[in-house]
Amino acid sequence: MQTPETVIFADTIHSLDGEKQYTAIGITAGVVTHLGSRSEAAEWSGPDTKVIDHGTATITPGLVDAHIHPIFGQSVARGVFLGDAKDLDDARRIFARHAESQPADAPVLGYGLNVAVFGEAEPHGGLLDEAAPGRASYVTCFDAHSALASQPMLAAAGITGAETFDDASSIVVDSEGRPTGFIREFSAMALVEEALPPLTIEGKVDGLERLLRGMAASGLTGGEMLDLADPDSLEILRRLEERTELPIKLRVAPWIMASDAPEQLRHLIELQGQHGRRWQVRGVKLMIDGTVDNGTAWLYEPDSEGESTESLYLEPQRYVDNLRTLAEAGITTTTHAIGDQGIGFVIKAISELPGNGVLHRIEHLEEMNDEDFTALKSSGATVSMQPTHCTHFVRADGSDAWSRRLGGHRASFAFRLRDVQDAGMVLALGSDWPIAPYDPRLILADAQTRRRTEVPGSDSAQPRHKLSAREALEGYTVNVHASTGAVGGRIVLGAPADLTVFAEDPLSLAPEQLCTVDVLGTYLDGQPVNAGDPLLTA
Ligand SMILES: [Zn+2]
Known part of the structure; x- marks a missing residue:
């Protein structure tokens, strides 16, 4: 019988192959070549076999x-995490504090905002204008399918509210056609994100x-x-x-x-x-x-x-x-x-x-x-x-x-x-x-x-x-x-x-x-x- 390059021991090894359990795995060229108990492994092993003993640990198939x-998540998750904000005031406070830590000419970014903080109102970029007045600010919402932008951010991206898209994306506007700073779905978000400094x-x-x-x-x-x-x-x-x-x-x-x-x-x-x-x-x-x-x-x-x-x-x-x-x-x-x-x-x-x-x-x-x-x-x-x-x-x-x-x-x-x-x-x-x-x-x-x-x-x-x-x-x-x-x-x-x-x-x-x-x-x-x-x- 071939000798494994490596043998790994652990008191519990769940194979997920039915109910089969082992305490030793033999591995050769990256592949499982032996399965059994610690005592059986003594018979497979040769003088060059590397042994790793995890003792009382449990091994499962890799998750x-x-x-x-x-x-993509790295461009979504930029700036300060807002997912723990309990309400609108909390979100405003966290974002304002983050804005103060950023260079004055840099956009202020955040992610993970749960739109539930707006209660029954539609989300809007005014939150960012209040938290960081005059700053170009952009925050992606927790589902990554929408975002908020401050008015200076919209201006920097050249957004007028008249934009249309080849899918159900939209720049949300108020009754007078002005963008509210709520940006829905990826095509619309991409348009605003073009104005962010690239990673x-x-x-x-x-x-x-x-x-x-x-x-x-x-x-x-x-x-x-x-x-x-x-x-x-x-x-x-x-x-x-x-x-x-x-x-x-x-x-x-x-x-x-x-x-x-x-x-x-x-x-x-x-x-x-x-x-x-x-x-x-x-x-x-x-x-x-x-x-x-x-x-x-x-x-x-x-x-x-x-x-x-x-x-x-x-x-x-x-x-x-x-x-x-x-x-x-x-x-x-x-x-x-x-x-x-x-x-x-x-x-x-x-x-x-x-x-x-x-x-x-x-x-x-x-x-x-x-x-x-x-x-x-x-x-x-x-x-x-x-x-x-x-x-x-x-x-x-x-x-x-x-x-x-x-x-x-x-x-x-x-x-x-x-x-x-x-x-x-x-x-x-x-x-x-x-x-x-x-x-x-x-x-x-x-x-x-x-x-x-x-x-x-x-x-x-x-x-x-x-x-x-x-x-x-x-x-x-x-x-x-x-x-x-x-x-x-x-x-x-x-x-x-x-x-x-x-x-x-x-x-x-x-x-x-x-x-x-x-x-x-x-x-x-x-x-x-x-x-x-x-x-x-x-
Ligand atoms: Zn996904």
Whole structure:
């Protein structure tokens, strides 16, 4: 029998291959070649075998976040974080303090603002004009689908309020046609962002390295990057790989926007298969609608503000055409669908595709009625959901913007993780960073508690949608791979040795303890990832 190059021991090794458990893994050339007990490992090992003993630790298959924006997120998450602002005064105070710390001629930036701070009023840029008078200020909202701009910022970007877009993006104007400083959806945001000082490529490479090291330190071995919104994205990945190994593996699925011309779709098809050592382009992301909080989801009935009535596609049939073109090219897709009508439309489009074995996933599924759920089960689609979007942004008492806009009946169909799980569908989990924090321990915990686990006494919106610890872990491992037709996420012979090492067993810890359990390290293809790089603390 062949001798493994490396043997890793731990008292608990969850293979997720049925109930099989081990205490020793043998690895050769990055692949799992031996599985068994400590005593069996003594028989495989030779004089040159490197032995790493993690003692009482627990090893699981490497965790993979099914939905992140690690490069685009850096241009969203600029300046001061406003996501913890409790109300409008609080947001104004935080932003004013940040403005004072910035050079007088520099724009003042922020991100993560929850539009709920505006209560029932429509968000507006006046908040920034009051907090930093006379300054060019720009803040992205927490769902990254909208932004606020101060009047000097609008002037610097040449915004008049008369702009129109090839999708449902808009510069919101008042009754006299003047821009209010509320900017909806990506095409409109991009127009304003042109006036911001650009981030340099080297700066973005540094930022990406720091971010991915943080992700590795939290236990991630992989992530699915669902955009190429930053046109430098692939160049940034190449430059980082010239410098070092990526701390996590990335599957890149560029997005096609509602306003994109047909050439762009052909371009994304041509990009398929491009790769580095630890990243590859595989798949395409589409978006049928925006977000509920922003009034840009696609609902069957308008929300309480009379909004969220249409797709981002001015002609939704173009979405169907794009999806079909991709499916026929053998490309796995994933579609952002949040509002009930958007979800129903996407389910129908997927179920009418020719069955050629290519999988099509739906992201978010925030609010889904029973009829569409029945259609979903037989559609062949797989599912990707973000438990913390519910636990961070939806309140049990319905006082948040999401619940208020939808109203009680529709809000009761929120984030139906339990239903999707019970239907036997493939359910992948993730963060959608920078929309919510990426730490998988918090997300695995919230999936089990259906509340913000790290906040004592936080309430639980529809607790019946809790997952078990095992189901949540499968959502971060086996099911992420399975959701696009890939194989992975189990510790089995022949699999790449991508592993996460926890100080204690995530399947038996109480969720409250899971939030803070130590991650002792990760392995990619059998190589330990050095999360203790000085960059992490820089
Ligand atoms: Zn996203």
